[in-house]
Amino acid sequence: MTKSFVGSSYGMKLVRALRLVLGRGEFALHEPTFGDEERRYVLDCIDSSYVSSVGRYVELFETQLAEYVGVRRAIAVVNGTSALHVALKVIGVGSGDEVLVPSLTFVATANAVSYCGATPHFVDSSFKTLGMDPESLADWLSFVAVKSRHGSLNIQTGKRIKALVPMHTFGHPCDIEDLARIAYDYKLRVVEDAAESLGSFKDGRHTGSFGHLSTISFNGNKVITAGGGGAVVTNDLKLADRVKHLTTTAKIPGGFGYSHDAIGYNYRMPNLNAALACAQLERLPALLESKRRLAKSYAATLEDIEFLSFVREPRNCKSNYWLQTVILSDEATSYSDEILFTLNKNGLGSRPAWDLLNQMDFYKDCPCAPLNSSLELARKIINIPSSAGLA
Amino acid sequence: MTKSFVGSSYGMKLVRALRLVLGRGEFALHEPTFGDEERRYVLDCIDSSYVSSVGRYVELFETQLAEYVGVRRAIAVVNGTSALHVALKVIGVGSGDEVLVPSLTFVATANAVSYCGATPHFVDSSFKTLGMDPESLADWLSFVAVKSRHGSLNIQTGKRIKALVPMHTFGHPCDIEDLARIAYDYKLRVVEDAAESLGSFKDGRHTGSFGHLSTISFNGNKVITAGGGGAVVTNDLKLADRVKHLTTTAKIPGGFGYSHDAIGYNYRMPNLNAALACAQLERLPALLESKRRLAKSYAATLEDIEFLSFVREPRNCKSNYWLQTVILSDEATSYSDEILFTLNKNGLGSRPAWDLLNQMDFYKDCPCAPLNSSLELARKIINIPSSAGLA
Numbered sequence: 001m002t003k004s005f006v007g008s009s010y011g012m013k014l015v016r017a018l019r020l021v022l023g024r025g026e027f028a029l030h031e032p033t034f035g036d037e038e039r040r041y042v043l044d045c046i047d048s049s050y051v052s053s054v055g056r057y058v059e060l061f062e063t064q065l066a067e068y069v070g071v072r073r074a075i076a077v078v079n080g081t082s083a084l085h086v087a088l089k090v091i092g093v094g095s096g097d098e099v100l101v102p103s104l105t106f107v108a109t110a111n112a113v114s115y116c117g118a119t120p121h122f123v124d125s126s127f128k129t130l131g132m133d134p135e136s137l138a139d140w141l142s143f144v145a146v147k148s149r150h151g152s153l154n155i156q157t158g159k160r161i162k163a164l165v166p167m168h169t170f171g172h173p174c175d176i177e178d179l180a181r182i183a184y185d186y187k188l189r190v191v192e193d194a195a196e197s198l199g200s201f202k203d204g205r206h207t208g209s210f211g212h213l214s215t216i217s218f219n220g221n222k223v224i225t226a227g228g229g230g231a232v233v234t235n236d237l238k239l240a241d242r243v244k245h246l247t248t249t250a251k252i253p254g255g256f257g258y259s260h261d262a263i264g265y266n267y268r269m270p271n272l273n274a275a276l277a278c279a280q281l282e283r284l285p286a287l288l289e290s291k292r293r294l295a296k297s298y299a300a301t302l303e304d305i306e307f308l309s310f311v312r313e314p315r316n317c318k319s320n321y322w323l324q325t326v327i328l329s330d331e332a333t334s335y336s337d338e339i340l341f342t343l344n345k346n347g348l349g350s351r352p353a354w355d356l357l358n359q360m361d362f363y364k365d366c367p368c369a370p371l372n373s374s375l376e377l378a379r380k381i382i383n384i385p386s387s388a389g390l391a
Numbered sequence: 392m393t394k395s396f397v398g399s400s401y402g403m404k405l406v407r408a409l410r411l412v413l414g415r416g417e418f419a420l421h422e423p424t425f426g427d428e429e430r431r432y433v434l435d436c437i438d439s440s441y442v443s444s445v446g447r448y449v450e451l452f453e454t455q456l457a458e459y460v461g462v463r464r465a466i467a468v469v470n471g472t473s474a475l476h477v478a479l480k481v482i483g484v485g486s487g488d489e490v491l492v493p494s495l496t497f498v499a500t501a502n503a504v505s506y507c508g509a510t511p512h513f514v515d516s517s518f519k520t521l522g523m524d525p526e527s528l529a530d531w532l533s534f535v536a537v538k539s540r541h542g543s544l545n546i547q548t549g550k551r552i553k554a555l556v557p558m559h560t561f562g563h564p565c566d567i568e569d570l571a572r573i574a575y576d577y578k579l580r581v582v583e584d585a586a587e588s589l590g591s592f593k594d595g596r597h598t599g600s601f602g603h604l605s606t607i608s609f610n611g612n613k614v615i616t617a618g619g620g621g622a623v624v625t626n627d628l629k630l631a632d633r634v635k636h637l638t639t640t641a642k643i644p645g646g647f648g649y650s651h652d653a654i655g656y657n658y659r660m661p662n663l664n665a666a667l668a669c670a671q672l673e674r675l676p677a678l679l680e681s682k683r684r685l686a687k688s689y690a691a692t693l694e695d696i697e698f699l700s701f702v703r704e705p706r707n708c709k710s711n712y713w714l715q716t717v718i719l720s721d722e723a724t725s726y727s728d729e730i731l732f733t734l735n736k737n738g739l740g741s742r743p744a745w746d747l748l749n750q751m752d753f754y755k756d757c758p759c760a761p762l763n764s765s766l767e768l769a770r771k772i773i774n775i776p777s778s779a780g781l782a
Contacts, residue, residue, distance in 0.1 A: 051618040052611020081657035220443020227442040227663035257743045266472035272618030352648045
């Protein structure tokens with residue numbers, strides 16, 4: 001049997017299983033769900049003429065998002081990448097610093113570190129959560145970091161390790177409490193990348209409420225969308241004010257003119273996008289229920305397939321199941337490309353995990369922990385059709 | 392007579408003159424105009440479910456914008472600031488470079504330079520155009536710059552002067568051809584900041600078609616708006632491809648996964664915003680006509696006021712009259728605050744020019760030419776209600 005024959009027979013077996021859940025038709029990896037409220041709010045926004053930097057939907061969305069996440073403040077911004085950039089900026093990440101990020105994440109997590117003039121320092125992820133692994137992080141830091149009064153130094157590079165950016169992969173909460181304990185021990189600030197995990201909870205607390213600052217994305221492929229959009233959330237009112245200030249060009253209020261007290265950013269979310277976001281936030285509970293139903297159906301149906309396992313929410317977690325995920329068995333891993341090809345050819349939008357960031361040319365010289373699990377996960381993960389409304 | 396009495400009597404005289412044009416009511420400095428098309432396109436976008444990074448409105452807008460400006464390519468981005476940032480980036484502005492920018496401009500022009508790790512180098516503006524003054528620029532460069540084979544060096548700082556960023560202030564075209572000649576002479580790249588000048592022409596050519604790359608803003612206060620939004624326009628197809636690539640996270644196309652070949656940015660304009668922008672671009676000719684009518688009325692009515700002059704389009708130019716502008720006489724300049732206060736108190740949204748950038752704390756140590764005209768302009772300029780539809 002040729003490799004491609006074996007691979008596509010694996011693929012067809014998965015296609016048939018997914019069809020039991022999805023029925024006939026073509027299904028994207030992830031599509032948003034809109035209804036009358038979205039149309040109504042956006043039209044109301046246009047009719048008000050306040051489509052841009054000022055408007056009631058931005059304020060409403062910030063208030064309702066903070067309430068939902070269970071934090072004191074939310075600041076709406078233009079996307080998740082800008083949220084990460086400004087979050088790192090306000091905790092003082094700057095030129096010459098290192099920031100610990102998972103190697104298995106979307107490139108924005110590391111890019112935001114680079115925008116600050118700092119260097120991403122890649123660490124391993126866990127099979128249990130798909131997020132940063134506390135055990136291997138602790139091992140690595142005990143080897144590479146030396147604690148000092150004001151933080152930790154990387155003894156290999158001589159640079160200050162300033163912060164830790166755990167990410168909740170595909171919506172599954174990582175071991176954020178253990179990671180936060182390690183961060184505390186090494187005097188690292190925690191910026192929680194909750195880009196993918198709106199609606200996900202760990203021990204009853206919403207992801208994004210653990211870090212000094214956390215970031216959320218409302219890109220078109222996320223659980224809810226603002227077209228483009230993101231947010232920084234935090235319980236620290238001083239940091240929140242600073243984020244709001246820096247994301248609105250650091251303009252000094254008062255007077256008729258324009259004066260600024262820092263190099264700021266044009267990162268505010270337009271009111272037009274906030275109008276869409278408000279309607280989507282109202283719809284979130286229903287979307288989450290639907291995604292849980294889909295996960296339940298997938299879990300039951302895929303149980304019989306011997307060459308993969310369906311990823312369920314970690315212990316003590318409630319996941320938003322943003323992207324439904326399977327992990328291939330050792331045997332099937334080498335057929336990953338053929339399986340993906342077969343799924344997509346049959347109209348089932350699927351994709352692998354991100355290429356590991358430490359393997360990209362422009363990050364290959366960055367500091368990097370041993371990545372045993374990440375290397376394996378990157379080859380074994382397949383995301384399958386995940387839109388709310390599929391079950 | 393107290394100062395405040397004199398100032399408010401100047402102010403009331405201006406209020407009465409503006410009322411002759413505007414009639415009764417409250418008028419913002421600048422408001423957008425929306426109609427059925429805006430509502431229809433945005434709803435169509437929501438109904439398509441493509442509200443985010445992919446969608447036909449982004450492509451349509453890019454095509455129609457390039458056609459309108461008369462360039463080969465337009466790349467839609469999230470706002471004018473991001474457009475400037477990426478434009479400077481692709482022409483190679485980096486750490487240790489200097490970039491010549493007017494001191495009299497919105498802070499984003501200089502901030503974009505800073506984002507590249509470079510230093511803004513401030514130059515003077517002209518009373519004739521309110522934009523960068525070619526004569527004083529030539530004088531200053533002959534004093535401060537030494538030409539070398541690959542560019543010019545600032546002999547005071549030892550840094551490379553890499554580029555020139557002229558801006559078309561309030562929509563009035565600056566002396567872009569003369570400035571481009573000087574840039575050519577000193578081997579400087581030209582990034583034309585056309586944030587405010589969509590619909591403005593110099594010698595029959597649209598502003599934004601002169602620079603190696605040019606940038607446009609579609610912020611809510613601009614002649615047309617996308618809620619938020621911006622664009623890079625250029626005739627250089629290679630630079631255009633590079634801009635598109637860097638603004639879409641430098642993702643390598645092909646395959647099912649995510650690989651990237653550079654530190655990119657999440658700067659793409661969401662399709663939702665592009666839908667609004669498409670409708671607005673169709674409306675642009677009518678808006679421009681309306682703004683010209685308003686300028687004509689203002690010019691006629693304000694002719695009799697001895698303590699100011701109304702700013703008309705420069706010679707051989709057709710201005711979009713984005714923000715209608717008066718310049719106070721020497722005598723009235725010291726009453727500028729009282730005049731602004733009186734205008735706004737009487738419901739006529741007005742504002743002064745931006746504070747000069749070289750005077751802001753975080754830019755005060757940057758290289759700076761003599762700024763005779765800018766200093767005067769910054770104290771004398773008042774923008775008055777400018778929305779299309781006011782005349």
